[in-house]
Amino acid sequence: MANFSGQLINLFAALLLLIAFAMLSQRRVLSLINLFALQGLVLSVSTMIVANSSSQHHLYYSAGLTLILKVIILPWILHRLIRKLNIKWDVETLFNIPTTMLVGIALVVFAFNLAAPISQMAGTITKGTLGIAMASVLLSFLMMITRSKAVPQVIGFLAMENGLFFAATSATYGMPMVVELGIALDVLVGMFILGIFFFQIRETFDSLDLKHMEKLKED
Amino acid sequence: MTTLFSALPIDIALSVIAYWLLLGLIGLLLQNSRIISQWIFPAGALGALILAVGAVSSLGGAVNTAVLPLGLPDLPFHLRLDSLSAFFLLLLGAAGIGISVYSAGYFRNMEGNTLGLLCFEYHVFLAAMALVFMADDAYLFMVAWETMALSSYFLVTTDHSVPEIRRAGFLYLLVAHVGAIAILMCFGVMQGGHGDYTFAAMRHAHLAPFWASATFLLALFGFGAKAGILPLHIWLPEAHPAAPSPVSALMSGIMLKTAIYGILRVTFDLLGMQLWWWGALALTLGLVTALFGVIFAAVQTDMKRLLAYSSIENIGIILVGIGLAIIFHSFHKDALAALALTATLYHALNHAFMKGLLFLGTGSVLHATGERNLGKLGGLIHRMPKLALLVLVGVLAIAGLPPLNGFVSEWLLLQAFLLSPGLPHPYLNMLIPITAAALALAAALAGYVMVKFYGVIFLGQPREDKPGEQVHDIGIMERIGLTWLALGCILLGVFPVFFILHIDYVTQMLVGQTLGSTAAQTGWMWLTPIQPERASYNPLILFLIIIIGVIFTMQVVKKFYHGRLSRGPAWDCGFPEQTSRMQDTAEGFGQPIRQIFELFFGITREVPSPFDKKPHYHGETRDLLWDWCYVPIARITETLSALIGKLQHGRIHVYLLYSFVTLLALLAFIR
Numbered sequence: 001m002a003n004f005s006g007q008l009i010n011l012f013a014a015l016l017l018l019i020a021f022a023m024l025s026q027r028r029v030l031s032l033i034n035l036f037a038l039q040g041l042v043l044s045v046s047t048m049i050v051a052n053s054s055s056q057h058h059l060y061y062s063a064g065l066t067l068i069l070k071v072i073i074l075p076w077i078l079h080r081l082i083r084k085l086n087i088k089w090d091v092e093t094l095f096n097i098p099t100t101m102l103v104g105i106a107l108v109v110f111a112f113n114l115a116a117p118i119s120q121m122a123g124t125i126t127k128g129t130l131g132i133a134m135a136s137v138l139l140s141f142l143m144m145i146t147r148s149k150a151v152p153q154v155i156g157f158l159a160m161e162n163g164l165f166f167a168a169t170s171a172t173y174g175m176p177m178v179v180e181l182g183i184a185l186d187v188l189v190g191m192f193i194l195g196i197f198f199f200q201i202r203e204t205f206d207s208l209d210l211k212h213m214e215k216l217k218e219d
Numbered sequence: 220m221t222t223l224f225s226a227l228p229i230d231i232a233l234s235v236i237a238y239w240l241l242l243g244l245i246g247l248l249l250q251n252s253r254i255i256s257q258w259i260f261p262a263g264a265l266g267a268l269i270l271a272v273g274a275v276s277s278l279g280g281a282v283n284t285a286v287l288p289l290g291l292p293d294l295p296f297h298l299r300l301d302s303l304s305a306f307f308l309l310l311l312g313a314a315g316i317g318i319s320v321y322s323a324g325y326f327r328n329m330e331g332n333t334l335g336l337l338c339f340e341y342h343v344f345l346a347a348m349a350l351v352f353m354a355d356d357a358y359l360f361m362v363a364w365e366t367m368a369l370s371s372y373f374l375v376t377t378d379h380s381v382p383e384i385r386r387a388g389f390l391y392l393l394v395a396h397v398g399a400i401a402i403l404m405c406f407g408v409m410q411g412g413h414g415d416y417t418f419a420a421m422r423h424a425h426l427a428p429f430w431a432s433a434t435f436l437l438a439l440f441g442f443g444a445k446a447g448i449l450p451l452h453i454w455l456p457e458a459h460p461a462a463p464s465p466v467s468a469l470m471s472g473i474m475l476k477t478a479i480y481g482i483l484r485v486t487f488d489l490l491g492m493q494l495w496w497w498g499a500l501a502l503t504l505g506l507v508t509a510l511f512g513v514i515f516a517a518v519q520t521d522m523k524r525l526l527a528y529s530s531i532e533n534i535g536i537i538l539v540g541i542g543l544a545i546i547f548h549s550f551h552k553d554a555l556a557a558l559a560l561t562a563t564l565y566h567a568l569n570h571a572f573m574k575g576l577l578f579l580g581t582g583s584v585l586h587a588t589g590e591r592n593l594g595k596l597g598g599l600i601h602r603m604p605k606l607a608l609l610v611l612v613g614v615l616a617i618a619g620l621p622p623l624n625g626f627v628s629e630w631l632l633l634q635a636f637l638l639s640p641g642l643p644h645p646y647l648n649m650l651i652p653i654t655a656a657a658l659a660l661a662a663a664l665a666g667y668v669m670v671k672f673y674g675v676i677f678l679g680q681p682r683e684d685k686p687g688e689q690v691h692d693i694g695i696m697e698r699i700g701l702t703w704l705a706l707g708c709i710l711l712g713v714f715p716v717f718f719i720l721h722i723d724y725v726t727q728m729l730v731g732q733t734l735g736s737t738a739a740q741t742g743w744m745w746l747t748p749i750q751p752e753r754a755s756y757n758p759l760i761l762f763l764i765i766i767i768g769v770i771f772t773m774q775v776v777k778k779f780y781h782g783r784l785s786r787g788p789a790w791d792c793g794f795p796e797q798t799s800r801m802q803d804t805a806e807g808f809g810q811p812i813r814q815i816f817e818l819f820f821g822i823t824r825e826v827p828s829p830f831d832k833k834p835h836y837h838g839e840t841r842d843l844l845w846d847w848c849y850v851p852i853a854r855i856t857e858t859l860s861a862l863i864g865k866l867q868h869g870r871i872h873v874y875l876l877y878s879f880v881t882l883l884a885l886l887a888f889i890r
């Protein structure tokens with residue numbers, strides 16, 4: 001049983017990494033949101049499996065919280081936002097997807113290297129997935145850097161939080177409940193604030209392209 | 220302690236500080252110029268009087284300490300009143316009386332809200348200076364020090380609508396903060412690593428010579444920035460003319476002495492040791508400062524700038540005294556150290572009186588004529604005879620003429636120099652006579668500067684056709700304030716032994732020796748620093764001789780010359796039409812000095828061509844240190860800032876990249 005669920009967890013972890021790469025290469029905002037929701041779902045299911053196999057009951061709550069927040073509420077808010085801002089089919093120019101993917105692969109190698117000594121010390125059944133968790137954090141960060149529009153950057157930020165959550169689950173069976181609740185609230189509030197910012201930015205610059213914000217620089 | 224004061228002196232001093240703060244607040248709330256000038260400033264002067272009396276009574280008394288539960292939790296304010304503090308509190312109080320009384324008259328026509336603010340800052344400034352003298356831990360010291368710097372900054376920028384004044388204020392604030400950082404580091408080194416920042420702990424921290432030297436150098440730099448020691452003097456000639464005259468008087472007369480206090484406190488009290496080269500360094504710096512100050516004073520055309528440079532000179536003289544005292548003390552010649560220290564402290568006290576007097580005098584001139592440029596003044600002795608007389612006292616004192624006070628301290632200092640052979644160090648024995656000669660030169664040039672100052676402002680004829688009728692003499696409050704300071708100059712000059720007996724408590728505390736017992740050995744009229752056979756000075760007899768000499772010369776001249784006086788417009792020496800514009804000008808008077816010391820100045824001259832229809836002469840002397848020292852520093856800072864500014868792109872991606880790279884680097888590092 002433990003072996004089977006271990007395999008299952010590894011599978012979901014691999015899925016998570018795959019989705020992270022998919023997000024990195026996705027140009028369209030709408031698909032990006034769907035991918036983000038999918039990532040949340042994978043995260044939630046894998047957390048549930050971890051909870052089941054390690055009989056850590058508080059992880060069920062975490063999984064439920066993730067499901068509600070990251071699969072339902074946040075994607076719903078984002079969908080509403082892009083409908084209102086009318087950027088559903090926004091195709092944004094990245095700088096060269098193949099290059100980004102290559103950099104991403106280098107990051108994954110780096111993350112695995114980094115995680116190797118830590119996962120040897122961890123006593124959890126999920127210890128092998130720590131490298132993937134760190135890789136997805138770094139990949140999301142990379143996504144934030146390479147995007148030129150505001151909404152994908154926010155999605156990158158949220159995906160980074162996903163990666164952190166996964167890292168916490170795989171290294172120590174999750175964070176204390178209080179911390180997790182706090183982070184969930186932070187993400188939600190941050191989302192609202194960023195949503196308001198989107199409208200403000202568009203009102204000021206007539207676009208959500210962040211290159212316009214260079215004007216704010218002090219000469 | 221006499222029965223007159225049942226309270227401890229430290230309580231008196233603290234109540235005066237609280238009283239000043241209260242007065243400032245009242246002034247700030249009232250904003251009524253009549254009440255502030257007629258009541259609050261005189262009330263402040265009363266506080267200064269109480270402080271001075273309290274300080275005198277505590278000189279030589281027991282050391283008082285107090286702990287105020289203010290400040291941060293677990294970090295109370297420690298206060299201490301010993302002889303050194305008491306001496307400087309006396310200086311503050313005694314000079315403060317005159318300046319506050321004068322201010323009552325000087326500011327009477329100012330607008331209410333401006334005056335309310337000024338009154339607040341003025342009294343906070345006084346209170347902060349008193350706190351600096353009484354602080355017994357680094358924390359309170361820095362708080363008081365910064366309060367002093369900030370309140371004086373706001374006082375300097377009273378006329379903040381003028382761009383030059385804002386610039387002067389900024390320069391002052393900048394130098395003050397650079398100095399404050401050095402002082403903070405000095406305390407940091409001095410606490411010796413055990414984290415206790417009270418002065419009591421610092422006295423017991425035994426530092427290695429290296430760290431003690433670092434402390435001394437930091438203190439010299441930090442306090443030097445406040446005192447105006449070369450090359451940190453640049454703010455003085457800018458800030459003093461910018462400030463209202465009573466503020467200049469406070470800053471020059473008293474605030475510069477807080478720096479002297481700081482150097483003395485750190486060197487002789489907190490550090491348990493002195494190395495001879497510290498003294499040599501202070502001596503050299505002081506000498507350069509003194510010469511620089513006096514040479515630049517000689518070529519100034521703005522009367523307040525001239526006095527500011529003269530302040531630099533006097534600080535230099537005081538620093539020379541400190542250097543000498545350190546040298547003597549490090550070679551265990553404590554009697555000589557006491558002599559040098561006495562001269563130093565005496566000069567500090569003198570300078571508070573005479574420079575206060577002169578700055579206030581320029582304030583009255585400025586009020587009456589609206590003119591600061593020496594080239595446009597002149598002949599004021601006819602219109603302001605009372606002011607002219609009082610300023611004359613200050614001028615004679617600062618020029619170092621007997622029987623006034625400037626002579627006493629400079630004479631004592633030269634005596635200390637003359638007694639220096641016998642130090643067990645060949646280089647010092649060579650250095651000290653040279654410095655003595657240079658100091659004598661500085662003193663002589665100071666006389667020259669003062670002749671220029673007084674002669675151009677008060678003597679001769681008015682140089683410009685100013686509507687002279689509305690120039691009137693000083694009011695009663697101004698006169699009382701000036702008279703107080705002038706009286707101080709005279710008393711300090713005529714009864715030196717009396718004052719030296721009080722200074723003895725300080726030298727006893729700092730170097731363990733006194734001067735008073737020898738000074739008074741031939742009666743209190745004779746000042747005898749070491750032995751009566753070597754040198755002694757009786758101000759009254761000397762004064763009598765001078766008076767007799769002057770009267771004698773006058774009589775001789777009258778007898779042999781006046782009889783043959785005849786008036787006739789014969790050839791008129793080629794000047795048939797003499798106007799008041801043909802008098803010797805400030806520039807003209809300073810010309811020889813400018814010629815001799817041309818090397819030190821950056822001179823720009825515009826001389827008209829012979830065919831010029833409207834000939835115009837313009838000469839300007841600049842401080843070369845500004846070009847050599849400050850401009851490069853400013854340029855390097857600007858270049859560095861521009862480099863760092865390149866980090867700012869305005870592109871969020873680049874900022875994210877910064878954190879990303881940092882994150883990767885840190886991850887790779889901890890691995």
